[in-house]
Amino acid sequence: xxxxxxxxxxxxxLLALALALGQGGPQAQPKAPSPQAQQLELGKQTYQKxxxxxxxxxxxxxxxxxxxxxxxxxxxxKGLFDYLxxxxxxxxxxxxxxxxxxxxxxxxxxxxxxxPPDVVVGQGNGAQIPIRPPGP
Numbered sequence: 001x002x003x004x005x006x007x008x009x010x011x012x013x014l015l016a017l018a019l020a021l022g023q024g025g026p027q028a029q030p031k032a033p034s035p036q037a038q039q040l041e042l043g044k045q046t047y048q049k050x051x052x053x054x055x056x057x058x059x060x061x062x063x064x065x066x067x068x069x070x071x072x073x074x075x076x077x078k079g080l081f082d083y084l085x086x087x088x089x090x091x092x093x094x095x096x097x098x099x100x101x102x103x104x105x106x107x108x109x110x111x112x113x114x115x116p117p118d119v120v121v122g123q124g125n126g127a128q129i130p131i132r133p134p135g136p
């Protein structure tokens with residue numbers, strides 16, 4: 001006597017085949033970078049494109065080699081922004097977008113270990129992000 005196949009068997013076989021082929025459901029999506037990580041990446045790119053040719057050489061170092069003595073003339077990120085937007089880059093002062101200047105500042109602060117965690121630096125909070133403690 002011939003044995004009758006279970007009615008659910010074709011469904012199970014199709015499901016198993018779909019899983020084997022990678023079509024068995026939603027795929028894990030890579031985690032999007034945080035807003036701060038995105039700003040830091042833009043800052044790094046901006047630094048490399050517009051700043052590194054001068055500021056990665058000896059006395060003009062801005063990132064690394066104890067640059068805090070240069071940065072601390074600005075009390076806050078906003079103070080640094082005000083300077084950068086009128087003076088840098090020297091071949092085109094004020095020529096970057098505000099977003100690029102803020103990203104550059106975030107990158108510089110992060111490289112010097114003074115960027116607060118999870119903060120995106122900008123016009124709304126730049127005056128509250130200290131570069132040096134208040135005082136003379």
